[in-house]
Amino acid sequence: MDLTVPAEDIAFRVEIREWLEMHKPDSMPVLDSAEGFAAHREWERTLFDARLSAVSWPREYGGRGASLWQWLIFEEEYYRAQAPVRVSQNGLFLLAPTLFEYGTPEQRDRFLLRMARADDIWAQAWSEPGAGSDLASLRAAAARVDGGWRLNGQKIWSTRAPFADWCFGLFRSDQDGQRHRGLTYYLVPLNAPGVTVRPIDQLDGNPSFGEIFFDDVFVPDTDVLGEVNGGWRVAMATASSERGLSLRSPGRFLASAERLLQLCREIGDDAPASLREDVAQLWMEADAYRLSTAKTVSRMNDGQTPGAEMSMNKIFWSELDVRLHATAMHLLGDRAELTPAAPAAPGAAGTGHWSQDWLFSLPGPIWGGANEVQRTIVAERVLGLPRGR
Amino acid sequence: MRFLPTSDQQAMAEAVRDALAKECTPEILRNAGDPARDRKIWAALAGLGVFGLTVPEQAGGLGLDQRDAVGVFREIGRAAVPGPVAEAFAAGQLLASVPDDGPAAGWLARLAAGDAVVGVGLGTAPLVESADQADLLILQHGTQLHAVAAGDTRLQRAESVDANRRLFTVQWQPRPGTLLAERPEALVRVRDHLLLATCAELVGLARKLLDLAVYHVGVREQFGRPLGTFQAVQHRLADVAVGIEFAEPAVDRAACSLAAGAPSAARDVAMAKVFASQAAERAAYSGLQVHGAIGYTEEHDFHLYALRAWALALAHGDARRQRQRVADDLLGANPAARFPAG
Numbered sequence: 132m133d134l135t136v137p138a139e140d141i142a143f144r145v146e147i148r149e150w151l152e153m154h155k156p157d158s159m160p161v162l163d164s165a166e167g168f169a170a171h172r173e174w175e176r177t178l179f180d181a182r183l184s185a186v187s188w189p190r191e192y193g194g195r196g197a198s199l200w201q202w203l204i205f206e207e208e209y210y211r212a213q214a215p216v217r218v219s220q221n222g223l224f225l226l227a228p229t230l231f232e233y234g235t236p237e238q239r240d241r242f243l244l245r246m247a248r249a250d251d252i253w254a255q256a257w258s259e260p261g262a263g264s265d266l267a268s269l270r271a272a273a274a275r276v277d278g279g280w281r282l283n284g285q286k287i288w289s290t291r292a293p294f295a296d297w298c299f300g301l302f303r304s305d306q307d308g309q310r311h312r313g314l315t316y317y318l319v320p321l322n323a324p325g326v327t328v329r330p331i332d333q334l335d336g337n338p339s340f341g342e343i344f345f346d347d348v349f350v351p352d353t354d355v356l357g358e359v360n361g362g363w364r365v366a367m368a369t370a371s372s373e374r375g376l377s378l379r380s381p382g383r384f385l386a387s388a389e390r391l392l393q394l395c396r397e398i399g400d401d402a403p404a405s406l407r408e409d410v411a412q413l414w415m416e417a418d419a420y421r422l423s424t425a426k427t428v429s430r431m432n433d434g435q436t437p438g439a440e441m442s443m444n445k446i447f448w449s450e451l452d453v454r455l456h457a458t459a460m461h462l463l464g465d466r467a468e469l470t471p472a473a474p475a476a477p478g479a480a481g482t483g484h485w486s487q488d489w490l491f492s493l494p495g496p497i498w499g500g501a502n503e504v505q506r507t508i509v510a511e512r513v514l515g516l517p518r519g520r
Numbered sequence: 521m522r523f524l525p526t527s528d529q530q531a532m533a534e535a536v537r538d539a540l541a542k543e544c545t546p547e548i549l550r551n552a553g554d555p556a557r558d559r560k561i562w563a564a565l566a567g568l569g570v571f572g573l574t575v576p577e578q579a580g581g582l583g584l585d586q587r588d589a590v591g592v593f594r595e596i597g598r599a600a601v602p603g604p605v606a607e608a609f610a611a612g613q614l615l616a617s618v619p620d621d622g623p624a625a626g627w628l629a630r631l632a633a634g635d636a637v638v639g640v641g642l643g644t645a646p647l648v649e650s651a652d653q654a655d656l657l658i659l660q661h662g663t664q665l666h667a668v669a670a671g672d673t674r675l676q677r678a679e680s681v682d683a684n685r686r687l688f689t690v691q692w693q694p695r696p697g698t699l700l701a702e703r704p705e706a707l708v709r710v711r712d713h714l715l716l717a718t719c720a721e722l723v724g725l726a727r728k729l730l731d732l733a734v735y736h737v738g739v740r741e742q743f744g745r746p747l748g749t750f751q752a753v754q755h756r757l758a759d760v761a762v763g764i765e766f767a768e769p770a771v772d773r774a775a776c777s778l779a780a781g782a783p784s785a786a787r788d789v790a791m792a793k794v795f796a797s798q799a800a801e802r803a804a805y806s807g808l809q810v811h812g813a814i815g816y817t818e819e820h821d822f823h824l825y826a827l828r829a830w831a832l833a834l835a836h837g838d839a840r841r842q843r844q845r846v847a848d849d850l851l852g853a854n855p856a857a858r859f860p861a862g
Contacts, residue, residue, distance in 0.1 A: 132529070132587045133522050134776045134860045140521075141861070200521055207862055385862075392850055408840070411847035415770075415791045418858065422769035425523040432522070443765045446758070503751075509761055510754030514734050519749040 134425070143197070144204045150181060151212040159215045163337040168252070168294040171218035175249030185223055185247045192239070193247035199428045206382035213386070221291060222246040222253035226299050229369045233316075233357040242318070254321070256286040256300025256343055257366075263288075264501045266301070267310040267363070271345060273302040273317065279351040280304065282317065282325075285344055288498075292341025293330035295321055299369075301362045308360060316362035318354040325349075335490045370500060371441050379448050381421035384455070387488070388417035391459055394485070398462050406461055413455040420448055439512035442505040449495035449502060456489035521860075523772065525591050532568075533591030539564050540599035546821040549600060552683035555653050558603045565596075565605065566634020575612045575632040579620075586713070586775040590720045597721025598728045600828045602684040604649040606717035607640040611658050613713040614665065614706060623698050624667040627656055639670070641690055642711055642836070651675050651688035658700065658710065659692060665706055666698040682827035711836070712778060712789045718832050719771045719789070722796035725829040726764045726803040732822055733757055733807040740812075753810055760803045767795035777859045784856035787849045790842040797833035797842070804829040 154177060160167040178184040179193055187202040188194025197205070217223065227246060230239055245251045262269040271284025282302055292298060297320050305313030321328060325348040330338035357365035395402055395410045402410075423444070427437055460467040463485060469475070471483025496502040510516045525533070543564040551557055565571065573589050575581025582588075589609060596605055608631060615628040630636035639654035641647075651657060654670045674691040701707075734757065737748035747753050774792035777785040804826040808815045815822045833839070849855050 132525060132772055132776055134773065134780070135521060136860050136862075137521065144862075204862070392855075395851060407847050407851060408843055411843050411850055412794070414850055415794060415843075415846060416766070418791070419766045419770050419795060421862070422523070422773050423766050425521075426769050429522045429524045433524070440765070443758075443762045446762050447766055503755070506755040506758040507751065509758035510748070514730075514757055514761055515738075516734065516748035516754055516757065517738060517746045519751055519754060 140198075140200055140204060143201050144208060147183070147205055147208040148212070150183065151208060151214055154181075155212050155214045161337060162216055162218060163291075163294065163339045165294065168218060171215055172249045172252065174215050175217070175219050179248045184219070184249070185227070188227070188243065188247065192243040199431060203380055203382065203424065203428065206380035207385060208382070210382040210386035211389075218252055218291070219246060219249050221255055221295075222251065222297075225255065225369050226253050229299075229316075229356065229365060232368050233365050235353075237353065238318075238356065251297050252291060252295045254289045254292040254295035254298045254341065254343075256289050256292075256298040256319070258288040259285055260287055264504050266366075267314075269301060269303060269314070271300075271302045272306065273304040273315055273350070275304075276349070279349055280315075280317070280355070282319065282345040282348040282350055285342065287331075287340075287342045289341045289343055290339055290498075292321065292328050292343055293338050295341075297321060298343060299356070301366050304362070305360050311363040313360050314362040314366070315359050316356040316365040317350050318356055319345075319348060319350055323348050323350075334493075335487065371437060379444075381417065381424050384417040384420055384448060384451060387452070387455055388414040390484075391455055391462075394459055394462050402462055406458065409454075409458045410462075413451065413458055416447075416451045417455070420444075420451065423447075439508055442500075442508040443513065445499055446496075446502050446505050446509070449499075452492040452495050456485065456492040459485045460489050523769070523776075529588055529591050532588060533595050535568055536565070536570065536592050536595040537598070539568060540595060540601065544599040544601050546824055549602070549684055549824045552602075553686075555650075555686075558650065558653065558686075561601060562603060562605070562634060562637070565601070570596075570605070571608050571612070571634045572632030573612075574609065574616075575628060576616055579616065579628045579632055581612070581632040585779040586716060587772075587779050589717065590772055590775045593717045593720030594724035594727075596717075597724030597828075597832075600684065600725065600728075600825050602650075602686065604637065604639050604654065606714055606721060607649055608638055609717045610710045610714035611638040611640055614658065614701070614710045617706065617709060618701050622667070622700055624656065624658075624700055627667070630655075640710060640714060642707070642714070645689065647678055647687040648675075648690050650686045651690055652677075652686070657690065657692075659690065659694075660707065661694040663704050663707055664694065664702045665700045665710065666692075666694050667700040668692050668698050680827075680831060682831045684824070684828065685831055708786060712786055715789045715793050715836055716771070716774055716778060718836055719767075719774065719792040719796035722800040722829065722832050723764060723768050723771055725825055725832070726760070726767070726796075726800040728825050729800070729803040729807040729822070729829060730757065730760050730764065732825070733760070733803075733810050736815075737810050747810060756806045756810060760799075760806050763795075763799035763802045767792075767799035770795040773859070780859070782856075782859040784859045787846055787856055788859060790837075790845040793837060793842040794839045794846065797839040800829040801833045801839075804833075 160170050162171055175184055182195045185194045186197040186205045189196055259269050273280040273282050299318050301314045304315035325346040327344040329342045331340035333339045391410055470486055511518055544561050569582050572581030573584050577583040612631055615624055631638050636655040637653050639648045639651045639657045641659045652675055657668045657670055659666050659668055675688040678687045678689050680687050737753055740747050771792045774788040777788040811822055814820045
């Protein structure tokens with residue numbers, strides 16, 4: 132066990148911190164709007180120009196070949212600086228690891244650089260009206276045609292879809308295939324003929340969700356990711372990224388935990404002692420998540436691939452996030468419900484921020500596979516309990 | 521940077537595990553109250569160098585550090601080894617840090633070889649493990665630490681719910697000749713190392729309790745199917761697994777902090793105790809629940825590990841007290857920087 136941080140990683144952290152201080156925009160429009168998308172896309176290009184939009188990727192795709200440790204450092208500094216939310220995150224953190232694992236060289240060349248530069252913003256297309264937690268019951272269909280496929284069906288709860296350029300998702304390519312069999316992973320431009328996107332306002336008032344209708348949409352063979360009828364395995368690689376390291380690096384929770392400490396200090400003696408204990412507990416949990424991630428990265432550097440144990444991660448970080456933000460709301464008391472728009476918000480920066488982040492934390496235990504499903508995965512595939520269904 | 525045990529650390533832990541699988545079986549643990557039994561287990565550990573693990577080589581130890589000890593103490597916890605083994609680790613750390621000419625002169629080498637039993641009692645009215653078997657007791661008086669020959673104290677047995685814990689209250693008089701150290705750092709050193717070893721034991725106990733529960737719900741059938749197929753049971757045990765998964769790195773980090781002399785070491789140890797205690801308490805309670813009535817008997821092995829888990833979770837500062845210490849540091853004037861830096 133060696134937790135000595137090498138000199139080059141310390142230098143990397145300093146570089147990132149200074150760069151963000153110099154370049155981070157002071158304010159940004161709300162992401163899920165035409166204006167917000169344009170501004171966030173522009174910010175991604177600024178990151179890209181400094182080779183910071185995907186630091187761990189190879190140089191040929193716009194990265195700088197940084198180690199996993201350095202990627203974690205980048206994330207810590209990014210959240211510490213409260214830099215803008217990553218409009219490209221579905222692509223960068225979910226699709227890209229899957230492309231690196233299953234994509235053809237031609238697909239990597241075609242998609243990755245454009246993704247790193249935010250030329251293409253990606254949305255997920257997994258859930259359907261009848262297939263949520265039970266993703267394998269999905270019914271959207273892909274039919275074989277000359278040179279490719281025709282997609283028909285409906286996807287829903289597709290984050291970023293109202294303004295995104297492409298989507299990735301599973302369709303049933305073999306109508307005789309049951310459940311996990313007979314599914315294929317497709318990459319589909321959202322401006323393709325036959326695609327209709329209907330925005331859905333989320334609980335926070337922003338149209339972050341989309342419902343996508345596919346009406347005889349043609350997809351060429353070159354936009355199939357992985358094997359035909361082998362899409363479930365490919366999708367599980369994406370899901371593993373969503374539950375684990377890739378989408379939810381510790382930096383996010385470390386930064387929130389530091390802000391929670393700061394809030395507790397500001398409120399001082401007005402905070403009940405029990406809330407001070409909660410604050411300490413949540414700071415420690417964020418730190419424990421960081422340490423657990425250091426183990427995961429060490430295993431990956433040893434050549435191991437994270438598997439079902441990523442479900443433990445997802446349970447841990449999502450429930451930590453909810454409790455962390457709920458604790459902030461309790462610290463703020465009757466001012467907690469105010470949004471940044473409220474003129475009377477005390478310490479407006481902090482207060483406005485917390486209510487939005489609290490709302491955002493609430494669905495964490497749902498998306499990426501509901502935590503009830505994750506607990507079953509842990510029980511059956513990590514602990515080896517007999518299957519329950 | 522590689523936050524995993526080295527192959528040497530793994531090999532050492534496996535050697536201890538293999539030895540204890542023979543020397544500290546549940547059948548042996550059932551024979552509580554026999555000091556000769558305890559000495560036989562300690563001798564097996566001494567043969568592997570466990571008592572001298574972090575003792576400098578010139579004093580006859582292996583000269584390793586805290587990071588090498590955590591894996592060993594996980595196995596000691598997993599087997600619910602009786603006696604003052606964590607105490608010996610803490611005492612060794614202390615004795616190696618004071619001049620070898622005071623009241624404890626020569627004891628470090630004897631401790632390292634497993635020839636002397638050293639007990640440790642911190643706080644104002646400590647319960648000292650196996651004090652009646654100890655040759656030397658290290659006891660706190662104010663901020664001082666004293667090394668007292670066991671024969672110069674009056675001991676009274678204090679029975680624990682865990683029959684394999686052999687606790688005593690100690691009456692003694694501090695004398696100038698018994699003074700071992702009076703710098704507060706010495707006290708912190710003993711306390712933090714006692715906590716670290718206890719944390720590692722708790723993680724090992726938690727894993728053992730989870731193993732027992734997983735086995736039981738796999739074979740026990742009700743309503744025509746194994747208990748482990750019921751989602752309520754599955755999710756309960758999944759939560760136990762999550763608790764252990766995130767406690768273990770906290771304990772390992774505390775070892776790294778102590779080894780590096782990090783300014784955050786005391787807080788990191790306190791944090792480790794919070795997570796290790798919570799994980800072990802959850803493993804014991806949920807394990808009891810899924811075992812049903814058989815878990816609440818002496819006939820089943822479960823109690824041998826569950827009672828130890830509960831006792832150690834509460835010993836040396838429970839999760840709530842340790843959390844309070846962490847809160848005091850984090851919300852105080854000068855919180856220690858995170859280790860490793862970030």
